[in-house]
Amino acid sequence: MNRFVLKHGTQSLFALLCLLVLVFFLARLTGDPTDLYLPMDASIEQRAEFAASHGFDDPVVVQFGRYLAGVMRFDFGDSLFQGRPAIDAVLAAFPVTLKLAGVTMALSLVLAIVIGSLAAWRPRSIFDRVASMLTIASASAPDFWVAIVAILVFAVSLGWLPTSGMGSPAHWIMPVGVLMFRPLGLLTQVVRAAMIGALAAPYVKTARAKGAGKSRIIFVHGLRNAMLTVITVAGDQAATLINGAVVVETVFGWPGIGNLMIQAIQQRDFAVLQACILMTAFAIFFMNVLIDIAYSRLDPRVRTS
Amino acid sequence: MSLRWRLLMAAAAALPAAAPAWAQDTPTDVVIVLETQPDQLDPCQASKSQVGKVIKQNVIETLTEIDPESGQVNPRLATEWSQVDDLTWRFKLRDDVTFHDGTPFNAEAVKYSIERTMDESIDCEIRVKYFGGLTLEVTPAGEHEIEVKTSEPTPILPTLMGTVVAMSTATPMGEITREPIGTGPYRLEEWTPGQQIVLTRVDDYWGDQPEVTKATYIWRSESTVRAAMVAAGEADIAPNIAVQDATNPEMDFSFLNSETSRLRIDAEIPPLDDRRVRLALNYATDRDGMKGTIFSDKVIPSTQHVVPGINGHNPDLTPYAYDPEKAMELLAEAKADGVPVDAEIILVGRHNLYPNSQESLQALEAMYEAVGFNITLKMTEAAEWYDLLFKPYAEDRAPNLFQEQHDNNNGDAVFTIFVKYHSEGGQSTFADAEVDDLIDRGGQASGEERTKLYQEAFKRIHEEIVPDVSLFHMVGFTRVNPRLEFTPSIATNSELQLSEIGFNNS
Numbered sequence: 001m002n003r004f005v006l007k008h009g010t011q012s013l014f015a016l017l018c019l020l021v022l023v024f025f026l027a028r029l030t031g032d033p034t035d036l037y038l039p040m041d042a043s044i045e046q047r048a049e050f051a052a053s054h055g056f057d058d059p060v061v062v063q064f065g066r067y068l069a070g071v072m073r074f075d076f077g078d079s080l081f082q083g084r085p086a087i088d089a090v091l092a093a094f095p096v097t098l099k100l101a102g103v104t105m106a107l108s109l110v111l112a113i114v115i116g117s118l119a120a121w122r123p124r125s126i127f128d129r130v131a132s133m134l135t136i137a138s139a140s141a142p143d144f145w146v147a148i149v150a151i152l153v154f155a156v157s158l159g160w161l162p163t164s165g166m167g168s169p170a171h172w173i174m175p176v177g178v179l180m181f182r183p184l185g186l187l188t189q190v191v192r193a194a195m196i197g198a199l200a201a202p203y204v205k206t207a208r209a210k211g212a213g214k215s216r217i218i219f220v221h222g223l224r225n226a227m228l229t230v231i232t233v234a235g236d237q238a239a240t241l242i243n244g245a246v247v248v249e250t251v252f253g254w255p256g257i258g259n260l261m262i263q264a265i266q267q268r269d270f271a272v273l274q275a276c277i278l279m280t281a282f283a284i285f286f287m288n289v290l291i292d293i294a295y296s297r298l299d300p301r302v303r304t305s
Numbered sequence: 306m307s308l309r310w311r312l313l314m315a316a317a318a319a320l321p322a323a324a325p326a327w328a329q330d331t332p333t334d335v336v337i338v339l340e341t342q343p344d345q346l347d348p349c350q351a352s353k354s355q356v357g358k359v360i361k362q363n364v365i366e367t368l369t370e371i372d373p374e375s376g377q378v379n380p381r382l383a384t385e386w387s388q389v390d391d392l393t394w395r396f397k398l399r400d401d402v403t404f405h406d407g408t409p410f411n412a413e414a415v416k417y418s419i420e421r422t423m424d425e426s427i428d429c430e431i432r433v434k435y436f437g438g439l440t441l442e443v444t445p446a447g448e449h450e451i452e453v454k455t456s457e458p459t460p461i462l463p464t465l466m467g468t469v470v471a472m473s474t475a476t477p478m479g480e481i482t483r484e485p486i487g488t489g490p491y492r493l494e495e496w497t498p499g500q501q502i503v504l505t506r507v508d509d510y511w512g513d514q515p516e517v518t519k520a521t522y523i524w525r526s527e528s529t530v531r532a533a534m535v536a537a538g539e540a541d542i543a544p545n546i547a548v549q550d551a552t553n554p555e556m557d558f559s560f561l562n563s564e565t566s567r568l569r570i571d572a573e574i575p576p577l578d579d580r581r582v583r584l585a586l587n588y589a590t591d592r593d594g595m596k597g598t599i600f601s602d603k604v605i606p607s608t609q610h611v612v613p614g615i616n617g618h619n620p621d622l623t624p625y626a627y628d629p630e631k632a633m634e635l636l637a638e639a640k641a642d643g644v645p646v647d648a649e650i651i652l653v654g655r656h657n658l659y660p661n662s663q664e665s666l667q668a669l670e671a672m673y674e675a676v677g678f679n680i681t682l683k684m685t686e687a688a689e690w691y692d693l694l695f696k697p698y699a700e701d702r703a704p705n706l707f708q709e710q711h712d713n714n715n716g717d718a719v720f721t722i723f724v725k726y727h728s729e730g731g732q733s734t735f736a737d738a739e740v741d742d743l744i745d746r747g748g749q750a751s752g753e754e755r756t757k758l759y760q761e762a763f764k765r766i767h768e769e770i771v772p773d774v775s776l777f778h779m780v781g782f783t784r785v786n787p788r789l790e791f792t793p794s795i796a797t798n799s800e801l802q803l804s805e806i807g808f809n810n811s
Contacts, residue, residue: 255499
């Protein structure tokens with residue numbers, strides 16, 4: 001098992017390094033932050049002086065070397081716009097996203113398992129059809145639109161919930177609800193499909209013949225075997241949650257990593273952007289390791305192969 | 306009906322009653338929802354609009370203050386001023402002012418403030434934007450009087466002092482601070498990064514005590530959300546909402562936001578180096594057709610790149626009328642003289658430069674093609690757009706029209722006219738000795754003479770040179786909670802003085 005995890009770990013580390021190179025050069029292709037930082041009426045000399053004092057006039061390779069040397073010492077550079085270390089900005093934003101994504105994923109998984117399993121119990125029943133229709137709709141709805149409509153309905157018209165921001169538990173309902181839309185829809189479909197397969201297996205027939213109860217058959221016999229697929233897709237979805245977090249955090253004004261990343265891109269605040277992406281990549285890398293471990297726990301075949 | 310159902314329904318019924326929990330409780334506190342979080346709150350960045358909206362004249366104050374409607378220079382921390390000689394000025398300072406940290410406001414503090422603002426080791430916007438190439442030498446002349454010596458004659462120094470803010474000598478030299486310490490009616494209480502900034506009223510402010518006791522600044526990037534927050538009572542002021550969100554005449558105010566839009570014509574490249582071609586572009590532009598459709602119905606067709614109220618604005622100029630026949634005649638005339646009027650002209654735009662930015666260019670493209678131009682629209686992102694805005698321009702560039710918007714609310718045309726129209730300006734597209742001369746002489750002059758010279762320059766630019774298609778003086782929309790007594794003005798773009806906010810007793 002250790003070898004399995006180790007092998008996947010080194011692969012991910014290599015991917016991380018490639019990402020580092022890619023982000024650095026891609027970001028610089030988008031232009032020079034001098035123009036965005038200085039006022040429009042700044043003179044040519046002032047622009048040159050600014051670029052020189054922040055090292056933007058050095059060849060990109062030199063800048064990259066400087067950056068790499070910094071990263072080795074966990075120094076990600078200073079945010080050009082905020083005037084503080086980039087890592088401070090990122091570390092302040094990260095827990096917000098982690099909490100948002102964590103709660104969303106946990107709720108989505110629980111709901112998807114319950115709905116998906118019940119739908120799989122009698123495929124093509126009324127419950128199955130309604131559940132399928134709703135989950136496909138939720139997996140396809142654009143989150144940006146859902147978020148704005150939710151605000152107009154629940155905050156402005158009905159006045160039940162706050163429009164945006166953090167604070168009370170009520171502030172969590174809309175952001176988590178909107179962010180859940182896609183993973184919930186997708187995971188329910190996956191659970192349903194995996195469970196239909198699992199429930200058709202001979203050992204389930206045996207369990208039924210023995211007179212085991214419906215919930216025991218679904219959640220003990222069936223689910224355990226369906227879990228492998230579900231975990232794979234859930235891991236995938238957790239990574240794409242970052243995409244959703246960019247939208248949800250921006251609309252609801254949550255100071256998370258998605259919000260910070262968008263701002264850094266718009267301002268060409270390279271130090272913050274790089275720190276954001278590295279941090280996110282590291283989190284996903286760490287999560288993949290956890291998934292690998294979960295695999296080997298659930299499925300003995302993975303351990304021995 | 307089961308008990309469980311009854312409880313659920315009772316809970317649902319109670320929900321709307323609980324809603325005001327998100328709204329304000331203390332009646333003299335206000336919540337202001339901005340577009341983005343200010344990056345920093347350094348006093349020397351107060352000219353940046355996101356910084357200025359929070360701290361300018363609230364936490365930190367300027368030496369003089371410019372009336373944005375008339376362009377007149379009024380006293381603030383400096384009470385009076387006089388010119389000693391060409392290079393030297395004296396400013397008398399208020400003697401009843403203390404910084405929030407208890408240190409006295411005096412000549413030494415002003416000297417420190419100016420030196421820190423001019424320090425080249427930090428990128429203060431006030432220095433870069435208003436004092437490019439100028440050095441100031443400040444000498445205290447008594448406890449509450451300073452003498453300022455400039456490196457070259459600067460007749461508008463009192464206007465420039467409207468940008469210079471006083472900060473406590475505890476503000477670190479040579480590094481950007483996130484904790485401004487000023488003299489204003491409010492102090493910075495807390496800044497929770499990413500979440501909110503809170504200002505509270507000070508008890509011993511030198512001027513009149515304002516009504517607002519506490520101001521909380523939050524930020525949401527979606528205009529719809531900002532507007533919704535005021536509608537739901539969660540916020541009191543949402544500066545700068547999009548035109549499509551300004552749907553409630555009771556809450557939404559429009560105001561000239563000191564921005565002026567235009568297409569800059571690249572007058573150095575054929576066929577645009579021919580004046581008739583540039584005139585044809587102007588006659589082919591249907592400003593009235595775009596007003597109230599693509600642009601708000603509140604915009605004003607413009608003739609020059611500064612708004613009325615700015616010293617040097619020429620009120621006697623008239624916009625070019627929409628006359629496509631005349632445009633076609635001019636083009637035919639130019640063509641007969643061998644001007645390559647069929648050449649492809651690139652219309653460079655920028656996404657989201659203002660609302661309906663791209664749509665406005667599509668309309669212009671259609672208008673120009675209708676009279677016979679060959680236009681190709683090219684939209685850019687900010688970084689590429691900036692690159693094309695500034696000199697040096699590429700040698701082998703295609704003739705282009707460049708979409709631009711410029712904001713001058715600092716009282717004087719100098720902040721616009723040199724950079725846009727002087728042959729040495731960083732964004733000019735023509736060289737005319739007479740215009741250069743008018744701008745140079747205007748810069749050295751003061752009073753009525755200065756106004757007259759700049760007006761003459763704008764007249765020559767608009768009528769003789771025609772280096773642009775001037776479009777509109779633009780408007781912004783601000784949503785204000787009806788419980789407040791506050792009318793947004795041209796200044797709301799760069800500052801939001803809490804002391805101007807009152808409350809309606811209803």
